[in-house]
Amino acid sequence: MDGSTSAAPAPAAITTPLRPAVRGRMVRAALRNPSLMIGVLILLAVIVVAILAPLLFPGDPQDMVADPTLWPGEDPQYPLGTDSLGRDVAAGLAYGARVSLLMGLAAAVIGLVIGIAVGATGGFFGGWVDNVLVRLTELFQTVPTFLLVIVIVAIGEPSAPVIAWAIGLAAWPGVARLVRAQFRSLRETDFVMAARALGYSAPRIILREIMPSALAPIIVATSVLMANAILTEAGLSFLNMGDPNLMSWGSMIGDGRALLRTEWYLTALPGAAIAITVLSLNLVGDGLNDVLNPRSGQA
Amino acid sequence: MAPLLEVQDLVIGFPQAEIVHGIDFHIDPGETLALVGESGCGKSITALGLIRLLPQGAAIRRGRVLFEGMDLATASPRQMRDIRGKRISLILQEPMTALNPVLTIGRQIAEVLRRHEPISAAAAERRVVELLDLVGIVEPQRRYHDFPHNFSGGMRQRVMIAMAVACNPRLVIADEPTTALDVTIQAQVLDLLDGLRRQLGMAVLLITHDLGVVAQWADRVTVMYAGRIAEQAPVGAFFAAPRHPYARGLLGASVGHEEEAHYTTRRLAEIPGSVASAAGLPGCPFETRCPEAIPACGIRPPALEPVAAGHRVACVVEAARTGANHAAAHG
Secondary structure: OHHHHOOOOOOHHHHOOOHHHHHHHHHHHHHOOHHHHHHHHHHHHHHHHHHHHHHHOOOOOOOOOOOOOOOOOOOOOOOOOEOOOOOEHHHHHHHHHHHHHHHHHHHHHHHHHHHHHHHHHHHHHOHHHHHHHHHHHHHHHHOOHHHHHHHHHHHOOOOHHHHHHHHHHHHHHHHHHHHHHHHHHHOOOHHHHHHHHOOOOHHHHHHHHHHHHHHHHHHHHHHHHHHHHHHHHHHHHHOOOOOOOOOOHHHHHHHHHHHOOOOOHHHHHHHHHHHHHHHHHHHHHHHHHHHHOOOOOOO | OOOOEEEEEEEEEOOOOEEEEEEEEEEOOOOEEEEEOOOOOOHHHHHHHHOOOOOOOOEEEEEEEEEOOEEOOOOOHHHHHHHEOOOEEEEOOOOOOOOOOOOOHHHHHHHHHHHHOOOOHHHHHHHHHHHHHHOOOOOHHHHOOOOHHHOOHHHHHHHHHHHHHOOOOOEEEEEOOOOOOOHHHHHHHHHHHHHHHHHHOOEEEEEEOOHHHHHHHOOEEEEEEOOEEEEEEEHHHHHHOOOOHHHHHHHHOOOOOOHHHOOOOOOOOOOOOOHHHHOOOOOOOOHHHOOOOOHHHHOOOOOOEEEEOOEEEOOHHHHHHHHHHHHHHHO
């Protein structure tokens, strides 16, 4: 259509496609949304620290570098102090951010892929397929999430990939139910009927017609999923079931637990890191919910 | 001329009940056939049955739907997908909801083209702009990138029509395409559809309950009542002299535009009773509401009998009357 645009008598300002304008509206709505912006800023800060960890703190965070239980500020070289083994708490927090974010992301992706596949299939086709998938979903939901993760990790080995899979496997039923509900209502809409009448196949209708409409709640759910995955991973590490080769916020809390009354900063600092990161993800989720809601920006 | 689509003894039912009880009709290439009847008479189900998009639970139980040498009632799902949107397309009643709200209309039309024709993305986009222009959308290049909510109801129905005719179908099924639109827009949209029918040489199956629409835009009319065909006739003959008592009742119940026939000066005729009263009767479904019913009506459903060229009626009384006239003429 580029060639024909110049032929149109309308002024150039009108012939520009509206699409960038729509995107622009989304961006503006995002910038105006305080909870989204705060969440994004905190999350970005955590991500930057995670990425720069090897530069900020060269060397292994598990190394004993100084006297044990230095309080924050006691030694300017270790601004956040050292733990009971003399490991640098600041380095541990930075490396822990990598573990938390990566585990959260990997587990969320695994949970999303399984959940969307199951939910979309069941919701769209209905009938016995749906029945089987709903029963399967319920089967997973009857087992408490955290217990399921512990069982899977106990059967396997406490390595990062196994833990990510375990959290993802425990998290997908929630996504599946959300996606199924979306698909069940959307498959009855006229535009899906129209799509069938145009000869589109089921996968095409699922992916190209229904998915865009179902995407907003899925994106919002992703941030919560990631937050929960980070919490679950921290819980696992706290119970000493995390990957022993990785410095994680949860394992730092677990190590500091014995000194809770005297050196409480050893649990408070990684605890605050977890709380802030999870809070930022929840803020992002809430903010995206407002921005992505097509009815919010049209008033 | 061989018919484009021929329906033979089509029976459609839900598990509990039969809705369409064995109907026969055909559509010739390039003509507009109107399917009329009140709500619940099975006209929409019939139309959806033709392209096998029946609601969940409903199924074709018997009969054939012959289209271009294929029986659509038994075609494979893949064959049906290739026919839908390319050879037969559907225009739904409600243009407000029939377009995907999150995709630009240009993309939606382009997708139809790319689904059924080996065409590049750029070529599809050019075709879409032509199609939008064809259905009377101003500034098609700009509107290509608009979302459905940027359009009015009439404009959206134009977009739906553009999608329906994108692949030059042989048959367009329009299921009450203007019910959701106001009257002035209705005329524009139907004129557009009629113009495209001539221009592209396609046939239209127009489902409606509006006899004014039938009179103005259809070539032939098929009246359905309670899942059966009551009368089939060319539009001229139908409006001049409807033969089935139900069809006469329908015409009597419509408001004419003549001054003296206005409802303020003349009481509107009505058909007593409701369609529901036909349930479970062995005979003619219209018997209980029919002013001319005779005992013979209650025995079995009347067959569709020819009473004139291209004019068939399913009525015992009317068939006897025609037979008597014939006998008188020939005796």
